[in-house]
Amino acid sequence: EKGEPPHDEL
């Protein structure tokens, strides 16, 4: 499954 925004990593 694709990750979805928001991106919580730096």
Add this chain to the structure above:
Amino acid sequence: MNVFRLAGDVSHLVAIIILLVKIWRSKSCAGISGKSQVLFALVFTTRYLDLFTVFISAYNTIMKVVFLAMSYATVYLIYMRFRNMYDSENDTFRVEFLLVPVIGLSFLENYAFTPLEILWTFSIFLEAVAIMPQLFMITKTGEAESITTHYLFFLGLYRALYIANWVWRYHTEEFFDQIAVVSGVVQTIFYCDFFYLYVTRVLRGKAKMILP
């Protein structure tokens, strides 16, 4: 947030601080690739545009601002303040060979075809290869000061810890960010050869890392 992620972020911070302090105290950026540092500033700029659109946590916001400020400070020191010490003759990697494919790929493979998402993807792909001008410079001159190698070690450690973080997140929260993971693994591979030299040479008390 898990321990690998936190340790990874701290390593990243330590790497950037080591570089900044080294340049500031020695008043020299000899042996440092200004091109890599400009690419990293570009990475942070394009990735952290979401500072203006979403709030994730105070930690997230503060770290983003700190990374941005320190990367611009590094670029300023190299190209303005200590530019007469900048070793441009050995910093000859052609960055357009990185930028063109990275721009192309970020338009092709992304989570959403929106400006912010394409820029985020661009930053992820660019970070994977941004260290190449620096590694190229070391190969060209055949040596690196030990403090430069400490910088590279912490940068590589940060990448390795992020992989541990993704393994952890995959098993605990079924989180899997394909773009970040694939380019993160590629990025980490670039550091493997360097890690080997670091352990076999620098950690055994050599002042400089001389390539075989």
